[in-house]
Amino acid sequence: MPSLRILTYNVRYFGHALRGLASTQPAMRKIAEALAALDPLPGIVCLQEVETRSLRSTVAHRGKETQLERFMQVLSKTLEDAGRSDRYEAHYFPAHAYRLSKGTHVYTTGLAILAHSDLVVDHHNAESPHDITERSLHPIRGLKQTRICAHARLHLRAGGVVESVDVFNTHLSLPTTLARAFWTERRRLGWGPNQLQEARNLARFVERERASDRFLVLGDFNALPGSPVYRFLVEEQGWVDAFAQHYSMSLEELVMWPTAGFMRMRMHLDHVFAGPALRWLDFDGSYAFGDRTAPFHGLSDHVPMVARCRIARSGSRPPKASAARARSLG
Numbered sequence: 001m002p003s004l005r006i007l008t009y010n011v012r013y014f015g016h017a018l019r020g021l022a023s024t025q026p027a028m029r030k031i032a033e034a035l036a037a038l039d040p041l042p043g044i045v046c047l048q049e050v051e052t053r054s055l056r057s058t059v060a061h062r063g064k065e066t067q068l069e070r071f072m073q074v075l076s077k078t079l080e081d082a083g084r085s086d087r088y089e090a091h092y093f094p095a096h097a098y099r100l101s102k103g104t105h106v107y108t109t110g111l112a113i114l115a116h117s118d119l120v121v122d123h124h125n126a127e128s129p130h131d132i133t134e135r136s137l138h139p140i141r142g143l144k145q146t147r148i149c150a151h152a153r154l155h156l157r158a159g160g161v162v163e164s165v166d167v168f169n170t171h172l173s174l175p176t177t178l179a180r181a182f183w184t185e186r187r188r189l190g191w192g193p194n195q196l197q198e199a200r201n202l203a204r205f206v207e208r209e210r211a212s213d214r215f216l217v218l219g220d221f222n223a224l225p226g227s228p229v230y231r232f233l234v235e236e237q238g239w240v241d242a243f244a245q246h247y248s249m250s251l252e253e254l255v256m257w258p259t260a261g262f263m264r265m266r267m268h269l270d271h272v273f274a275g276p277a278l279r280w281l282d283f284d285g286s287y288a289f290g291d292r293t294a295p296f297h298g299l300s301d302h303v304p305m306v307a308r309c310r311i312a313r314s315g316s317r318p319p320k321a322s323a324a325r326a327r328s329l330g
Contacts, residue, residue, distance in 0.1 A: 002156050002163060002311055003281060007035070007042040008218035008270060009296070009304035010049050010171070010260070014071065016300045027299065028071050032078040034295040038285055038306065041086055044154065045114035046169035046218045052094060052108045068092045068112050088114040089121060093129040093150035093169070111150045111169045111219075122164065124152040130205045132170065134197035147173050147198055149205050156311065163311050165278075166215040168206050172198050172222045172229070187255075189267060190227020199229045203237050213275040214311055220302065221271050225254035230271075239273040242307055246280045258289040260302040266290060272305050277312040284308070 014027040035045070051067040065073070072090050079086050093111040111129070115121050129148035150169040175192025199221075206217055217239060223229035225244070233239050244254055258266035266289055274280075285306030287294035296303050 003308055004044065004156060004165065004311060005038075005040055005042045005306070005308040006044045006046070006167075006216060006218065006272070007038075007285075007304050007306045008046040008048075008169070008220075008272060010220045010270065010300060010302035011047050012300040012302070013049050013051055014067065016298070025070075025074070028074045029078070031296070031299050032071065032075040034299065035075065036078045036082055036084065037295060040308075041084075041116060042306065043116045043119055043156070044167055044216075045088070045112075046150075046167065047112040047114070048169070048171040048220045050092065050110050050112045052092065052110060066092065072114075087117045089117065090114045091121070091124050091126045091150075091152060093126050093148060095129065095148045095171075096146040109145065111148065111171060113150055113152045113167060113169055115152065115154055118156070120155040122153045122155055125150065132172075132198050132201035132205065134173070134194040134201070136194075136197075145173070147171060149202055151205075151209055153211065164211060164214065165311060166206075166210040166212070168202075168209075168215065168217045168219075170202055170217065170219040170221070172202070172220070174222050187224050187227065189269065190221070190223030190229040192229075195223060195229050196232060199223075199232050203233065210275070213277040215275040216278070217271075217273040218305075219271070220260075220269055222269050223271075225268055226251040233273060238276075240276065240278075242272040242274050242278070242280045242309070243283060243286075243305065246283060246307075259305060261289045262301060270302055270305050272307050274309070279310040279312065281308045281310060 011031060014031065015024060016027060068090055072088065076087060091113050093113070095109045095111065113124070129150050131146060132149050133144060133147045135144045148170070152167050153164055154167060155164050172195055173192070175188055176194045202217070206215065221229060234241055243249070249257070254268055258268055259270040260267050283306060287296070287303055289303045291297060294303060
């Protein structure tokens with residue numbers, strides 16, 4: 001069985017030093033250097049909070065390139081300077097744009113999937129990412145930031161056998177302040193009814209699009225372990241929390257291992273969910289948020305989850321969901 005290393009990371013628009021108000025070249029360079037120092041390099045990199053081109057993305061760096069194009073230039077040069085011939089193919093998945101006019105964006109949001117040159121991208125939905133947004137609870141639906149799921153199917157050639165894996169990258173909304181749970185539940189993140197509906201929309205899309213039980217669902221879920229969102233995905237959907245499984249962590253232990261931070265708060269919001277055909281080998285390169293020894297320390301309000309797995313060759317698509325499971329998606 002071939003092995004594959006993956007990384008998921010909310011990069012905060014490459015602008016953490018400016019509290020996300022503007023992307024900067026030093027931030028891109030430091031993230032690229034931390035990524036290029038990983039050994040082995042990830043085969044798949046999923047990024048959240050990536051822009052296209054806007055006033056925010058260009059205020060500190062003028063140029064015609066999109067934010068992802070600039071980052072890929074920086075990453076390629078960093079790899080070259082380190083004497084590595086590795087290269088990545090990048091795909092951008094636009095989510096939302098806040099416009100001043102038709103041709104002027106204040107800022108934009110989106111996701112990215114980077115695939116190492118050893119992998120072949122067979123399919124992706126970059127031109128039309130799947131909308132998972134729950135808008136019914138927003139006071140002004142037209143102003144609700146769009147949330148999407150990016151999908152790419154990749155092939156890994158090993159030993160003359162071509163294996164495919166479906167990769168889903170996403171970023172769920174924060175809980176709505178209009179719901180009672182926001183004010184009564186102490187932990188809040190993952191208790192929002194809007195978040196639970198987005199999780200259902202996400203699961204429905206994954207179930208429809210995945211070709212086998214070799215699949216990954218990665219990203220910033222804005223949901224704590226033990227929350228209704230988390231329980232729905234793990235207990236009702238049967239998705240494997242790879243990190244929890246590998247370290248045999250309880251829900252409370254997971255909550256205490258943060259992947260993100262705001263002021264003095266520490267939260268486990270980023271997850272690596274997977275199908276049963278993936279065997280998890282390690283999470284080397286993953287550090288708790290706030291660990292000053294981490295290569296990515298101080299570069300975002302999140303830290304990346306880095307994992308390595310083996311891909312089983314018996315990953316044919318399982319039977320269709322039962323009626324009860326189908327109802328849970330509806």
